[in-house]
Amino acid sequence: MRVLVVGSGGREHALVRAIAQSPMVTALFCAPGNPGIAPLATLVPIPAADVDALTSFAAANAIDLVVPGPEAPLVAGLADHLAARGVRCCGPSAAAARLEGSKQFAKEVADAAGIPTARWEAFTDSHHALDFVQRRGAPLVVKADGLAAGKGVVVAQTVAEAEAAVIACLRDKAFGHAGATVVIEECLVGHEVSVFALCDGRDAIFLGAARDYKRVGDGDIGPNTGGMGAIAPPPGFTHDTQALVMETIIRPALAEMARRGMPFTGILFAGLMLTEQGPKLIEFNVRFGDPEAETLLPLLASDLVPALVAACQGDIAGATLTWRAEASVSVVMAGAGYPNAYQRGSVIGGLERAAAGDEVSVFHAGTRTDGDKIVADGGRVLVVNAMAPSLVQARERAYAAVDAIVWPEGFCRRDIGSHF
Ligand code: AMP
Ligand code: GLY
Numbered sequence: 001m002r003v004l005v006v007g008s009g010g011r012e013h014a015l016v017r018a019i020a021q022s023p024m025v026t027a028l029f030c031a032p033g034n035p036g037i038a039p040l041a042t043l044v045p046i047p048a049a050d051v052d053a054l055t056s057f058a059a060a061n062a063i064d065l066v067v068p069g070p071e072a073p074l075v076a077g078l079a080d081h082l083a084a085r086g087v088r089c090c091g092p093s094a095a096a097a098r099l100e101g102s103k104q105f106a107k108e109v110a111d112a113a114g115i116p117t118a119r120w121e122a123f124t125d126s127h128h129a130l131d132f133v134q135r136r137g138a139p140l141v142v143k144a145d146g147l148a149a150g151k152g153v154v155v156a157q158t159v160a161e162a163e164a165a166v167i168a169c170l171r172d173k174a175f176g177h178a179g180a181t182v183v184i185e186e187c188l189v190g191h192e193v194s195v196f197a198l199c200d201g202r203d204a205i206f207l208g209a210a211r212d213y214k215r216v217g218d219g220d221i222g223p224n225t226g227g228m229g230a231i232a233p234p235p236g237f238t239h240d241t242q243a244l245v246m247e248t249i250i251r252p253a254l255a256e257m258a259r260r261g262m263p264f265t266g267i268l269f270a271g272l273m274l275t276e277q278g279p280k281l282i283e284f285n286v287r288f289g290d291p292e293a294e295t296l297l298p299l300l301a302s303d304l305v306p307a308l309v310a311a312c313q314g315d316i317a318g319a320t321l322t323w324r325a326e327a328s329v330s331v332v333m334a335g336a337g338y339p340n341a342y343q344r345g346s347v348i349g350g351l352e353r354a355a356a357g358d359e360v361s362v363f364h365a366g367t368r369t370d371g372d373k374i375v376a377d378g379g380r381v382l383v384v385n386a387m388a389p390s391l392v393q394a395r396e397r398a399y400a401a402v403d404a405i406v407w408p409e410g411f412c413r414r415d416i417g418s419h420f
Pocket of ligand 2: 086
């Protein structure tokens, strides 16, 4: 089987490594990939967002399966273009990818499916939105409807903050077209968890749960990021909770999407709040999380590829995945300044020594080569993962590997896995 993975981050490095282990795979490509992926797959210099070029490449190179990492090509219709050329894609159509591309759409689907979620209303008119904020009072969550690179959500503790968020979005057009509509929600209280399911359009299997650390600073302070670390499994996430999430959130969403004529194929990512009333949906994403993929995939003890194929063929019920009963911890190393402006080009050393640690993987997220050196080339640059029988041991292994990396211009959180 000839497989193409799309993307260039740590998530794609983890996907490529899992797929490369499959005896079913005879050729593996990654577009555009990164230096960590280069030893495992043939890199193809096509940007992840270039749907036409990716489709042409897949058709011309007899690709049997495309596995997209990021959401952008999916929202732009990669799966539809590939389907038109007869190429299987383990990701949703553009219509189904609206679950991530539009928060209003996701909330409509959730309500129609009876999925527990925060009460909400959508507005395009700032007067109506401000009036609603006044009537409801704080706390409230104000969200740009469309994709805003993770920056479109404000959890407002005061009415003034909520008003400022409405004005930034609807009047000042801070997120352009993505903020032409705002969704204003009730603020949920509890513990957040990321849940993943591999879906075939009607049915799904559980792909794991992880706790993501979104804030840049220790103790969950500072601005939101793409994720500064993750742990799996989340402490306290029981088999009963898993079953409840599959029955009250994942399967109802799939049924509603199928009923609308836009069945969901691929990885469905449910961002949840575990509240006193049970798990409630915060948002859907239509892809694996990053760094959740780097945290969950190392725990996989069976072949991922047959399950990906089964998802594409509408036969996920026939697939099984087995997992190591260990704890997994990922620490993100980012360039100084992230998530704001950061420098590129600083040299990173000690990677081999770090990766030699027991049960350690070092995934490349934003690197490039400069001669024979590896240099930083992104905000999130490396994801250091370790597994062990306990969370405490996995944490120790992960930070020992982090400390073997010589990169004075980088930083990481020091408290991943120490509170949750
Ligand atoms: P999102 O981009 O929708 O994942 O939102 C970013 C973050 O905002 C989430 O990870 C939550 O921490 C927070 N958030 C979003 N919606 C809510 C909500 N209704 N209640 C509480 N926190 C929320
Ligand atoms: N780590 C959260 C995300 O991938 O969106």
